[in-house]
Amino acid sequence: MATAATPSSSDERSRVIALGIESTAHTFGVAVVSDKPPYILSDARGHYRPSKGGILPREVAQYFSQVAGSVVREALSKAGVSMDDVDLIAVALGPGMGPALRIGATVARALSSKYSKPLYSVNHGVAHIEIARFLTGLRDPLVIYVSGGTTTIASYLEGRYRVFGETLDIALGNLQDTFAREIGIAPPYIVGGRHVIDICAEGGRFIEELPYVVKGQDVSYSGLLTAAVRLVKKGWRRADVCYTLREIAYSSVVEVAERGLAHTGKKEVVLTGGVAASKLLNEKVEAMTKSHNARFKPIPPKYAGDNGVMIALTGILAFKSGVPPIPPEDAIIRQRWRLDRVDIPWYPMILGD
Amino acid sequence: MVSYDPRRLVGTLVEETSLLARGAESELRLGRFYGRKAVFKLRLPKPYMDPALDSKLRRVRTIREAKVIAAALEGGVPAPRLYMVLPSAGLIVMEYVEGPQLKEVLWRGSLDPGRAGYEAGVILGRLHSLGIVHGDPTTSNYIVSGRGLILIDYGLSEFSTSIEDRAVDVHLFKRAVESTHAGIVGELYGGFLDGYRESMGDPARGVLERVEEIELRGRYVEERRKSVWRM
Numbered sequence: 001m002a003t004a005a006t007p008s009s010s011d012e013r014s015r016v017i018a019l020g021i022e023s024t025a026h027t028f029g030v031a032v033v034s035d036k037p038p039y040i041l042s043d044a045r046g047h048y049r050p051s052k053g054g055i056l057p058r059e060v061a062q063y064f065s066q067v068a069g070s071v072v073r074e075a076l077s078k079a080g081v082s083m084d085d086v087d088l089i090a091v092a093l094g095p096g097m098g099p100a101l102r103i104g105a106t107v108a109r110a111l112s113s114k115y116s117k118p119l120y121s122v123n124h125g126v127a128h129i130e131i132a133r134f135l136t137g138l139r140d141p142l143v144i145y146v147s148g149g150t151t152t153i154a155s156y157l158e159g160r161y162r163v164f165g166e167t168l169d170i171a172l173g174n175l176q177d178t179f180a181r182e183i184g185i186a187p188p189y190i191v192g193g194r195h196v197i198d199i200c201a202e203g204g205r206f207i208e209e210l211p212y213v214v215k216g217q218d219v220s221y222s223g224l225l226t227a228a229v230r231l232v233k234k235g236w237r238r239a240d241v242c243y244t245l246r247e248i249a250y251s252s253v254v255e256v257a258e259r260g261l262a263h264t265g266k267k268e269v270v271l272t273g274g275v276a277a278s279k280l281l282n283e284k285v286e287a288m289t290k291s292h293n294a295r296f297k298p299i300p301p302k303y304a305g306d307n308g309v310m311i312a313l314t315g316i317l318a319f320k321s322g323v324p325p326i327p328p329e330d331a332i333i334r335q336r337w338r339l340d341r342v343d344i345p346w347y348p349m350i351l352g353d
Numbered sequence: 354m355v356s357y358d359p360r361r362l363v364g365t366l367v368e369e370t371s372l373l374a375r376g377a378e379s380e381l382r383l384g385r386f387y388g389r390k391a392v393f394k395l396r397l398p399k400p401y402m403d404p405a406l407d408s409k410l411r412r413v414r415t416i417r418e419a420k421v422i423a424a425a426l427e428g429g430v431p432a433p434r435l436y437m438v439l440p441s442a443g444l445i446v447m448e449y450v451e452g453p454q455l456k457e458v459l460w461r462g463s464l465d466p467g468r469a470g471y472e473a474g475v476i477l478g479r480l481h482s483l484g485i486v487h488g489d490p491t492t493s494n495y496i497v498s499g500r501g502l503i504l505i506d507y508g509l510s511e512f513s514t515s516i517e518d519r520a521v522d523v524h525l526f527k528r529a530v531e532s533t534h535a536g537i538v539g540e541l542y543g544g545f546l547d548g549y550r551e552s553m554g555d556p557a558r559g560v561l562e563r564v565e566e567i568e569l570r571g572r573y574v575e576e577r578r579k580s581v582w583r584m
Contacts (some may be wrong), residue, residue, distance in 0.1 A: 009550070071577075162403040204402045206406055208405075208409065212410060214407065216488065216509060247402070247403045247406055248406065251399075251401065251402045251403070251406060253398070254401050255377075256379045258399075259377040259378070261377065262376050262377035263377070282403075283401075284401035285401070287401040288400070288401045289452040290400075291400050
């Protein structure tokens with residue numbers, strides 16, 4: 001079904017070009033991707049960075065609406081293409097923050113209508129998985145997807161990515177950011193390419209006082225956050241608390257992945273999402289994977305976080321496997337769109353086949 | 354104070370064994386303990402963890418599992434007999450329960466599903482009455498032995514009297530029945546419910562109501578577990 005439905009246009013023309021739009025969280029990303037080498041033709045991004053506190057959806061949306069036009073233009077000009085060369089538009093309609101998602105959806109609807117280009121709805125989580133498969137060449141991996149809003153272990157089974165385990169409360173990235181903010185070492189959250197938690201953890205030692213919670217296939221971080229903030233406020237050595245918080249948070253998600261590997265029998269592992277840029281987390285996943293004789297390949301940190309490339313890439317896969325485009329008026333955002341609700345007819349295929 | 358190195362002790366004990374299975378958590382080895390056939394359950398060091406965290410977790414989990422088994426045995430639940438526990442090494446030595454899994458016996462059709470379900474339900478009900486939830490009560494973890502059904506693998510067990518935790522246990526059994534024994538669901542699960550109600554008494558009603566709630570609630574959770582665990 002998947003391959004039989006490949007549109008004939010891809011045979012007549014030499015290549016398929018997609019414009020991808022990402023706006024689920026703090027990155028407004030637009031990229032142009034082709035189904036033939038060098039695949040990634042451009043990757044333009046605008047990052048919202050709060051000067052103090054955390055991310056306010058309304059402020060993000062305001063920032064997005066200011067930069068949207070120039071990011072789209074940058075993506076097209078760097079790729080050396082015009083809208084006429086674009087075969088399809090792909091947009092992440094969820095999950096994410098409503099006000100932020102609406103900007104991307106609005107831009108996508110407008111471009112699709114104005115230039116009469118087919119519009120593809122992409123699930124942001126699925127896109128993180130697809131870019132990891134594309135960059136690593138690992139076709140059938142267990143997926144560890146960790147970001148500001150997500151902590152999920154997933155793998156493909158019978159037509160969909162199935163969630164094996166996840167966080168019962170807050171996500172891994174959210175844990176790190178909130179803790180850093182609460183103890184007064186952020187924002188900024190990233191300094192010189194490193195998360196402030198990593199800088200804070202230098203010279204730290206493991207302390208016994210923080211809770212490690214793995215329940216079956218799931219992790220829980222809220223108790224860890226509360227306990228860690230309390231220790232810092234009571235005057236414990238900050239480096240020790242940072243080190244231990246990170247050690248527990250990473251180890252528990254890797255342990256759930258280890259259980260997932262044992263139960264699903266997969267032989268490959270990928271790590272994706274914003275927190276996948278962490279060197280230490282990559283080392284831990286690699287050590288776990290090795291001990292089970294499975295393969296792990298890291299993805300470049302640049303593509304760990306949110307970007308338009310992964311949205312365009314997933315749009316191409318949907319297009320090539322015959323998934324129908326959606327009418328622009330149906331491009332409605334889905335803030336809580338779970339990745340296990342999406343059919344993946346293109347699974348046997350990755351870009352470059 | 355301890356005058357031996359526990360790892361060396363484990364080394365000599367575990368040497369004579371052969372590997373039965375390796376899970377995410379531990380290795381199961383078959384060997385002899387003072388002449389008896391025994392299972393050596395060894396929680397292995399995790400190479401990705403800080404050694405202090407790793408040894409703490411192995412110690413705590415080993416102690417918890419051993420306590421659960423001891424409490425279950427004391428309360429009359431057919432479980433493997435405990436031979437030795439070495440928390441610092443992550444080692445539990447226990448009886449090797451001989452016999453096929455209930456799953457296999459049911460597949461072969463050599464046991465009446467209603468009776469088998471009833472016995473399995475009595476055992477889980479008794480465990481719950483003792484304030485213990487099993488965590489993985491599937492037909493793979495009931496062994497058909499010479500002395501009747503025996504419930505094994507307490508690696509995910511906890512001391513809990515919460516209705517939710519108990520209901521999850523019952524739900525796990527039901528789901529295992531539906532996915533592994535589709536043709537005999539009515540008899541097997543029906544028998545299980547009779548046995549569970551009988552050994553639990555009044556508290557069973559609240560638990561079984563919660564099982565229905567769990568099924569209605571969060572369909573995605575249902576879907577995900579079923580799909581992955583079936584493998």
